[in-house]
Amino acid sequence: MFGLSSSGCKDPPDPDQRVAPPAVDKDKGDALKTEAYREALELALPDARAALIAADPLAAYQLGLAPAATPPLRSAERRALERLSDPARAALDELDESYLPGAEVVILRVMxxxxxxxxxxxxxxAPAEQDxxxxxxxxxxxxxxxxxxxxHDDCDTACQALPAALAEDVAALRGQLRAASVAGVTEAGLASAALAAEARALASRPVVAQTEPLATGLEQLAAACDAHRSWLEQLALALPKADRHEWTAKPAPRKLHADAAIERLPAILGESALARRLSVEERIDLAPGPAFVEIERHVRRWQALRETLVGDPDPRADDPPKPVDAAxxxxxxxxLRAGLEAVPEVGPPSLDCARYVAVIGDGPISEGRLVLELLDLGVIEPQRRALRTAELPEVALVAGPWSAQVHTHLRRLMLLARxxxxxxxxxxxxxxxxxxCLAEAALWIHARLGPPDEVALTVGPPCADIGDAATITARVTGDPRAALAGFGLSLIGDEPARMVGFDRFFWAPLGLMKILATPKGMHPDEYSLPDDPEPAPDPEVEVELEQL
Known part of the structure; x- marks a missing residue:
C-alpha cells in the first residue's frame, strides 16, 4: 500500500509567490546553435554545388568539377536548373548567419x-529574353x-563535342527572345557573323581538321550562326513597327512559339533598369553621378600610367605585324620567362609554341600583341585557374560577368611593369x-546623365579614339553589358580590402569583393534585389480566452 508520510508533506506554495525559472546557460545554447547551423550549411553544400554547376557549366569545367558542357540556354536545361536550384536555395534560406563563424558567413552570403x-x-x-x-x-x-x-592540348571527347552542342544552342536563341532594341538586334547580327567566321577559321586549322567530330561541329556552329544572323537582320527590319515595351515594365508575355511577335525596347536602358542590372548581376549599388566622376578619374590615372611606363615616342609605331612561327x-x-624569374609569386610560362602556332595560326601580328597574347595564354590564365581551383567550389563557382576581364587588365599591368x-x-x-572610356560613355547615355549627342564632347580628348557621338552611341546601345565592362576598373580603388580581395577572388562578382576580403561584423550586407517588395508587417492576431 502506497501513501505519503506526514513528515514529507509541505504547505502548498503561495499563489502570489514568484518562482525563479531554472538557470539557462546562454553560451551553451548559442554553441549548440552554432554547431547545428554549421552542420546544416555543410549538408546544404552538395545540393548547392550541383545547382551552381548546372548554372555555369563553363566555370565547372574550368575548375575540373564537371565535363565540358554548354551554357543552359535551352528550355529543357533551364527547367532542369530550376529543379536543382529551388531546394538548394530553400536550404540556404533557413540558415541564420548570426550563429555562424566569419568564414561560413562569407560562404553563405556568396551563395x-x-x-x-x-x-x-x-x-x-531572364537577361536572354531582352538582350x-x-x-x-x-x-x-x-x-x-x-x-x-x-x-594547351587538353581537349577531351566532351570538349570536342562542344561546337555541335553550341550549334543547337544558337538555333534555340530565337525562341528565348521576347523583347529587344533595334540597336541590340543589329549588334547581335554583327556578333553572329563574327562567331561564324571565328568557328570556320578554327575549323580550317590542320590540327583541328584532323579531329572529325570537332571540325564538323565547328562547321555546324558556323552555319547556325549564319542562320541566326539572317533571322536577326529580318527582325531588325520588323522591330520599328513592333509594340513598344519599356525596360522597367513587367517582362513581356512569354512566347508560346519561336515565331511569336517580339516587342520593341528603347535603345537606352535608363537609370532604374541600369541600376537593377548592376545590382542583380554584379552586386553593385549604382550612384550614376559619383560613378561617372570616378571613371573619369581612372581614365586620367591610366593616362598617367602610360606616360610613366611607356612614354614617347609610341613604341608601337615601329612594331609592324609580321607572320608568327614557332621560332x-x-x-x-x-x-617573358627570363623577365618573370625575378617575380617570386609568378611561375614560368606554360605554353607549347608549336601547338600555339598550329591552333592560332601564322597570321601577321605585331610583337607587342604577340607578347600580350602569350602572357595571357601562358602565364595569367593558367596561374589564376590554379588559384581558383584551390578555392571552395561553392565560392569558386560564383562568378561575375566582368571580373575576369578587369583582372586581366590589372594583372597584365602588374607583370609588364617588371x-x-x-x-x-x-x-x-x-x-x-x-x-x-567606353564604360564612361555607356554610363552617360544609359543613366541619362546628359544628351547622347554630347557624349563625345563629355568624355573628351582622353577618349577621342572610341569614336564620334554616333559611333559611341551605336556601340554602347548595341551591347550595353560589354560597353560597361570597364566600369569594374574604377571599382578597384585604393582601399586595401578591395585590392586584396580582387587579387585573391578575381572571378567573383565585383560587388562581393569587400565581403570576401573583410571579416564578419565590419560591414553589414543585407542584400535584396532592387524591386523586391518591402516586407509586410506581421498581421494582428486576436486572441480570445474562453472561460472554463
Whole structure:
C-alpha cells in the first residue's frame, strides 16, 4: 500500500509567490546553435554545388568539377536548373548567419547572392529574353574555352563535342527572345557573323581538321550562326513597327512559339533598369553621378600610367605585324620567362609554341600583341585557374560577368611593369583605358546623365579614339553589358580590402569583393534585389480566452 508520510508533506506554495525559472546557460545554447547551423550549411553544400554547376557549366569545367558542357540556354536545361536550384536555395534560406563563424558567413552570403541571381534569371527577368547578345556572349565564352584547351592540348571527347552542342544552342536563341532594341538586334547580327567566321577559321586549322567530330561541329556552329544572323537582320527590319515595351515594365508575355511577335525596347536602358542590372548581376549599388566622376578619374590615372611606363615616342609605331612561327613565339616566350624569374609569386610560362602556332595560326601580328597574347595564354590564365581551383567550389563557382576581364587588365599591368616589353605595355594600357572610356560613355547615355549627342564632347580628348557621338552611341546601345565592362576598373580603388580581395577572388562578382576580403561584423550586407517588395508587417492576431 502506497501513501505519503506526514513528515514529507509541505504547505502548498503561495499563489502570489514568484518562482525563479531554472538557470539557462546562454553560451551553451548559442554553441549548440552554432554547431547545428554549421552542420546544416555543410549538408546544404552538395545540393548547392550541383545547382551552381548546372548554372555555369563553363566555370565547372574550368575548375575540373564537371565535363565540358554548354551554357543552359535551352528550355529543357533551364527547367532542369530550376529543379536543382529551388531546394538548394530553400536550404540556404533557413540558415541564420548570426550563429555562424566569419568564414561560413562569407560562404553563405556568396551563395545566397548566386541563388538570388539564378532565381531572377529563371523566374523574373531572364537577361536572354531582352538582350540578344546574352546568349551570344555565353557561346563566345565557350568557344574561347575550346580554343584555350586546344592550345594547351587538353581537349577531351566532351570538349570536342562542344561546337555541335553550341550549334543547337544558337538555333534555340530565337525562341528565348521576347523583347529587344533595334540597336541590340543589329549588334547581335554583327556578333553572329563574327562567331561564324571565328568557328570556320578554327575549323580550317590542320590540327583541328584532323579531329572529325570537332571540325564538323565547328562547321555546324558556323552555319547556325549564319542562320541566326539572317533571322536577326529580318527582325531588325520588323522591330520599328513592333509594340513598344519599356525596360522597367513587367517582362513581356512569354512566347508560346519561336515565331511569336517580339516587342520593341528603347535603345537606352535608363537609370532604374541600369541600376537593377548592376545590382542583380554584379552586386553593385549604382550612384550614376559619383560613378561617372570616378571613371573619369581612372581614365586620367591610366593616362598617367602610360606616360610613366611607356612614354614617347609610341613604341608601337615601329612594331609592324609580321607572320608568327614557332621560332618567333619561342623568342618572345623566352623573354617573358627570363623577365618573370625575378617575380617570386609568378611561375614560368606554360605554353607549347608549336601547338600555339598550329591552333592560332601564322597570321601577321605585331610583337607587342604577340607578347600580350602569350602572357595571357601562358602565364595569367593558367596561374589564376590554379588559384581558383584551390578555392571552395561553392565560392569558386560564383562568378561575375566582368571580373575576369578587369583582372586581366590589372594583372597584365602588374607583370609588364617588371618587363621591358614597351610595345606590349602600350597595348595593355590602351586597352584598359579604352574600356574605361567606353564604360564612361555607356554610363552617360544609359543613366541619362546628359544628351547622347554630347557624349563625345563629355568624355573628351582622353577618349577621342572610341569614336564620334554616333559611333559611341551605336556601340554602347548595341551591347550595353560589354560597353560597361570597364566600369569594374574604377571599382578597384585604393582601399586595401578591395585590392586584396580582387587579387585573391578575381572571378567573383565585383560587388562581393569587400565581403570576401573583410571579416564578419565590419560591414553589414543585407542584400535584396532592387524591386523586391518591402516586407509586410506581421498581421494582428486576436486572441480570445474562453472561460472554463
Amino acid at each position: 545566397r547572392f548566386a541563388f538570388a541571381r539564378i532565381n531572377d534569371d529563371l523566374r523574373r527577368r 540578344p547578345m546574352v546568349g551570344l556572349h555565353a557561346i563566345s565564352a565557350t568557344l574561347d574555352e575550346l580554343r584555350y584547351r586546344l592550345v 618567333r613565339c619561342e623568342a618572345a616566350l623566352g623573354r 618587363l621591358s616589353e614597351h610595345a606590349a605595355s602600350a597595348h595593355a594600357i590602351e586597352e584598359a583605358r579604352r574600356a574605361l
